[in-house]
Amino acid sequence: MDKRFIIFVILAALILVVTPRIFPPAKRPTPAGTAADTARSAAAVESTTTSAPDTTPATVGAAAPPPVVSESTIAAAPAPAPDTITVATPKAVYRFSTVGAAPIGIQLNDYKALSAQNGPVELAHEGTPLISYELVRAPGDTIQLDQQAFTIDSSRSSAGGLPALTFHTTARGVPVSISYTFAPDSYLVRVKGSVGTAGSAESGQYLITRLERGLNSQEADTVDDQRHMAYVLKPADGDAKSSPFSKLDTAEVKVESGPLDWVASKSKYFVLGLLSDSTTGRFGGAMLRGLPHTGKVEKNASAIVLEPVTPQGEFSFTIYAGPQEWRRLLALGDDFDHVNPYGGFFQGVVQPFATIVMRILLWAHDVLKINYGWVLVIFGIAVRVILWPLNQTAMRSSLKMQRIQPELQALQKKYKSQPEKQQAEMMKLYKEHGMSPLSPLMGCLPMLIPMPVLFALYFVFQNTIEFRGVPFLWMTDLSLKDPYYILPIAMGISMFVLSWIGLRTSPSNSQAKMMAYVFPVMMTVFFFNLAAGLNLYYAVQNIAALPQQWLIARERAKVGPPASRPPTPVAAKTG
Numbered sequence: 001m002d003k004r005f006i007i008f009v010i011l012a013a014l015i016l017v018v019t020p021r022i023f024p025p026a027k028r029p030t031p032a033g034t035a036a037d038t039a040r041s042a043a044a045v046e047s048t049t050t051s052a053p054d055t056t057p058a059t060v061g062a063a064a065p066p067p068v069v070s071e072s073t074i075a076a077a078p079a080p081a082p083d084t085i086t087v088a089t090p091k092a093v094y095r096f097s098t099v100g101a102a103p104i105g106i107q108l109n110d111y112k113a114l115s116a117q118n119g120p121v122e123l124a125h126e127g128t129p130l131i132s133y134e135l136v137r138a139p140g141d142t143i144q145l146d147q148q149a150f151t152i153d154s155s156r157s158s159a160g161g162l163p164a165l166t167f168h169t170t171a172r173g174v175p176v177s178i179s180y181t182f183a184p185d186s187y188l189v190r191v192k193g194s195v196g197t198a199g200s201a202e203s204g205q206y207l208i209t210r211l212e213r214g215l216n217s218q219e220a221d222t223v224d225d226q227r228h229m230a231y232v233l234k235p236a237d238g239d240a241k242s243s244p245f246s247k248l249d250t251a252e253v254k255v256e257s258g259p260l261d262w263v264a265s266k267s268k269y270f271v272l273g274l275l276s277d278s279t280t281g282r283f284g285g286a287m288l289r290g291l292p293h294t295g296k297v298e299k300n301a302s303a304i305v306l307e308p309v310t311p312q313g314e315f316s317f318t319i320y321a322g323p324q325e326w327r328r329l330l331a332l333g334d335d336f337d338h339v340n341p342y343g344g345f346f347q348g349v350v351q352p353f354a355t356i357v358m359r360i361l362l363w364a365h366d367v368l369k370i371n372y373g374w375v376l377v378i379f380g381i382a383v384r385v386i387l388w389p390l391n392q393t394a395m396r397s398s399l400k401m402q403r404i405q406p407e408l409q410a411l412q413k414k415y416k417s418q419p420e421k422q423q424a425e426m427m428k429l430y431k432e433h434g435m436s437p438l439s440p441l442m443g444c445l446p447m448l449i450p451m452p453v454l455f456a457l458y459f460v461f462q463n464t465i466e467f468r469g470v471p472f473l474w475m476t477d478l479s480l481k482d483p484y485y486i487l488p489i490a491m492g493i494s495m496f497v498l499s500w501i502g503l504r505t506s507p508s509n510s511q512a513k514m515m516a517y518v519f520p521v522m523m524t525v526f527f528f529n530l531a532a533g534l535n536l537y538y539a540v541q542n543i544a545a546l547p548q549q550w551l552i553a554r555e556r557a558k559v560g561p562p563a564s565r566p567p568t569p570v571a572a573k574t575g
Helices: 003-022 035-046 071-076 222-227 326-331 344-368 372-414 419-432 450-463 486-504 510-527 532-559
Strands: 084-088 092-097 103-112 120-122 131-138 141-143 164-171 174-182 188-195 206-212 230-235 241-244 254-266 270-276 283-290 301-308 314-323
Touching: 092 174, 103 314, 131 174, 206 270, 230 283, 254 301, 301 314, 314 326, 326 344, 344 372, 344 450, 372 419, 372 532, 450 532, 486 510, 486 532, 510 532
Parallel strands: none
Antiparallel strands: 084 092, 092 103, 103 120, 131 141, 131 206, 164 174, 174 188, 188 314, 206 301, 230 241, 230 254, 254 270, 254 283, 270 314, 283 301
16 A cells, blocks of 8 residues: 555544643533522433433423323314414514414515525424424413414504513413514524413423424425434534435434524525523423435424423523524624534544634625635635645655655665664755655645645535525536536546646556546546535636646656666775
């Protein structure tokens, strides 16, 4: 096996180990006084749904068994005819039903549907509410709030002057109110509720919030959008975790114990998130389940989120229903910008670089006031310019290694049975040629350093709404594949030219020749259907590297191959 490849693998492993230590994830400390509550609610979640998918946790203590909520219970209660209440803000139009007091539709004014449907993006499936509520008061005592008729207040503004909507009902003698406060300049909706009358609230109650079916898909590539559908949650003491719909079982519930900072349902570009409130405590847990499907991909699933009701009979959380704009998500805190946990197994490595890349791209777009396509062109050239000195040093180090290869091989053969002597002579040879023992590693650095950026860009383009619908030159959308496949072909050709220039003046190597022909073809096939923006960046990178590769090739040609150099003189023995 080629030694440089082995060195490359070793350095890659070092990057995987060191990067998470350099960029440790931020942690939010658990508020005092909530540890016992969250531990008990986690135990309640873990003790349910082992045999029936619709089991709902309900008890704070461990003594009483959790109540069971079944689909038959929901269907048994006939729902009254609902009315629809509409609240419009500059960013979105919200529709609520008086039955269930929950949002049944949200339109995003600033985002156009790219599918056959016209008009703004609608997050809800027709006929399915985005969320619904249930109230667990005691084991075996569950109130289906989604079947209750609510009345609304005549006042439509909160104490702070923000648009507001309050629903009231009395369910089995228990007064329940749910209030929504809307932030006009964002996609946030503040939810506050109360159970019972003042001073008469019971302990051990839970609010169950259901996230139904996932989000409505209105992208140009609906199948690709549905592949990105997932539930994502953030434990209070860990990193965000994603559960794609395709990984959820229809027969078994996936239980996630709390405390949880937030739980979200996402598609490729949009997200419906429930963010816990520090005043009433974090979510106690969540349960996820797949639903039967008939299409190419799994696009339906169900999740329930458990929130303990305070001893005062209160609950509160915040809804974020909108685009996955990176700056908006970052401003919400609690790592909500990680609602797309980039990198999978390598999340600890890729996520920090994805953050850096996003900051640079957004900053360049804001400052230069140019299309994101030109931002990617400039970014690709800038990366090559910044890495030019390192590439130059690494390539010259590689040239020196080629020049001394015959002498190194001679020393290895001569001192084959004397490892210590061999090592000493090799160190001496390195020193004579102005090199260090680390010189062989320098040849691998130009390959390793751009890789995290490339990986980050790969994942960024999978979900970054900033590139959605952005045209550039002949392309209608940088986030979709090149319709004429010009960029992936240009990327493959430029990669082959880079290899060809390097091989012209390099020592003959059959393995290197094979890779020069095969690798560009493999990469072209791999990138063929990926985002046009990613292909654009990679093609620009390759083209920007051609001048340096050509200069190094000329320098190598002047030196000549190692075999053409005269052997090192050896003093003649005198008899």
